Amino acid sequence: MNDAVPASALADHAFLRGMPADDVTRLARAAVAVRLPAGRRLFDEGAPASKCWLLTAGHVALDLHMPGRANLIVETLGRGDVIGFSWLSPPHEWQFGAEVVESAEAFELDGATVMVLCDRHPELGYQLALRLLAAAVQRLQATRIRLLDLYAVPSHDAGAR
């Protein structure tokens, strides 16, 4: 069931915290409220990417298809997170898949509409770009921490001295 989103509801989302009210109102024109049942494939790797989602409840897992194995989850996203960056730039194809692991609710934003709004209102574009960058940086930092493999048994680092 898809409903139009009042600007006030959108403004509450953590991703949009601090965005000027006018820009939120404009963005609301591109948004619909969606309910995503557990098990729904949000998108598949390689498919055309044209939307993004601001999760308000539940969890969505990003995954990769591995031959001979079930999809391997690379990251789980939840309340407050933005899902989907691949709609922003060519080739506009999903790099990962996404599956709803726990029935979720989100504001679904139509990528094409958002781009038209940003072209017309560069201020909105700037606000969105800042926030998308922040979200990407946060994921990058978290990924770097995971790469440190902090929970592994430490071995003597020959370069320590």
Place this chain on the structure above:
Amino acid sequence: MDGPIPADGPLLMEAAALDPLLDALRGAGYRVIGPTVADRAIVLAELGSAADLPFGWGVSLEPGGYRIRRRDDSAAFGHSAGPQSWKQFLHPPREKVWSARRTAGGFEVEAADEHAPRLAFFGVRPCDLRAIEIQDQVLGRGEHAGSRYAARRAGVFIVAVNCTEPGATCFCASMSTGPQAGPGYDLALTEMAGAGTHRFLIDVGSPAGADLLAGLPVRRADDATAGSARSAVAGAADRMGRSMPADILHDLMAGSAGAARWDDVASRCLTCGNCTMACPTCFCTTVEDTTDLSGDHAERWQLWDSCFDLDFSHLHAGPVRSSPRSRYRQWLTHKLGTWHDQFGSSGCVGCGRCIVWCPVGIDLTEEVAALQAEAGQAGNSPGAAPQAQTGGEPS
């Protein structure tokens, strides 16, 4: 000796009575440890008789330098900053803690016997007396009251010797640990060795001290002699060659973690750990678990350790304190700063041994002055400007 020991006031004893005094200590069941000349140094060893004392021997001290030399007089206690302190007797460099042996059901553990000989320390300088008290706090009181250290300490008889002549590297006065001995002695001597006379003023510090003097040739000291001895000690306080701003040390150390000075001292420090071995309050130890070849008998030994050792701070993949900078910083900020937080006093008694026995002559009073200056320039000095270093008199 006529009549009982006077209840108050200092006593006087001729140097010739030193042997009877040592005999009295041995007669009371003590093994007497005191300074002797050996290996071209003043070292602590068991005294067979008063002749073993280093009469007429003094020392020339400087950063990274120690030489014994002949004095003009025959003083037995005219030296300081020897390579050892009394901690080697109370807190031994190697000590078996317990042993275990394999049994059919597993193993059995037995605490190591504590055959603590009763020791008398003869010639404890005021700085070293305070050092003993500091180690008592760390190793022998509160939760440690039943420790092996406490057992060894309980039986010790202390004959302190006040200082009338500061060593060139001494700074006890500014650390409030000397040149007059504080409480904790059984007897305290002040040596007066001049032309034609050699005698000791004696202060009694405990009933055990008073009892020991019974039957010995001591008499009440006359006011003139007592006054002369007192002013000699007081005068020593004014002739120290070095000082430390004791009041501000804790806060100075606490704020010094990022100081550039640490890089400067690290370029000189060999991290050899001599300072920690010579320091009378350094107490860190490590444990070593060993088995014999059969594998049926195991022992746990406690050994002196040093925070300069790379292995000291080993954690998981390597040492936490890897650089010489961090290890020197740890030693000094602990000694002068965090010791207060952990044990309620400074860890430094101003004996100057670390200055003398550092192979490259690092002088912690100089390092503190530099840190203070750096903090002052940064606008966050916790205290007054560093005090000028005055020239000292060799002892």
Place this chain on the structure above:
Amino acid sequence: MSLQAVPAREATRYRAAETHDTVTLGLEPVDDPIAPHRPGQFAMLYVFGSGEVPISISGEPGGPGLVYTIRSVGAVTRALCEAGPGELIGVRGPYGTEWGVTDAAGQDLVVVAGGIGLAPLRPALLAALAARERYRRVTVLIGTRTPDDLVFAGELETWREHGADVRVTVDRAAAGWRGHVGVVTQLIDRVDVDPAATLALVCGPEVMMRLTARSLGARGVAADRIRVSLERNMRCGIAECGHCQLGPLLLCRDGPVISYRRAAALLTVKEL
């Protein structure tokens, strides 16, 4: 009364493999039992002829410290992980400061564990669940390397039944894992927390504890309502050997549980 320096012997009653390199040992006293432990405390475990290691007590508080969860990382821990039934182990303890979970009474309790860090937290969690009505929300966030590295995996459901919201996330998923994937700090952003009335207990690798405390701080939890369990080289466990110093703290006596308000400044100084 002095701190004991000679180990008391305990015999291995059971051995449960938690993961490929982690074992929980249940011991029973042979010599006089050591004093009852409080959550957060540790003991020095001795293997005959091999040596001693500090291990956090991971069992229910109230009785003598008899349950330890050990990860095999060196000679002594490997020997402990291989302990057979009835095998004797020497124990000295309990030592150190406690989590103080009752300070969360009437408030939200958040427990954040990284890897083997869940073991020292388990006694605090069990104590809270045994008196569940004293606390508002009880949330347990567990970060682990892979699904196979999760300790106490079989107990999580019991904890949920006793009123804890337990969430697990892995750094790296294995095939078939349908749970969370990501760093444990990401879980913090998604739970409901009343920052003015929360006590957070955090244990894991030091980097993880720093980042977790930062995330909690960003949610508004005050530094003195966050407690971490710190670790440094330990030899004696009884504040006599000087090894476990971290600035002004002796971790065997002033820790291992420390308020993050005290710990924060110390943890950011390199090589302290």
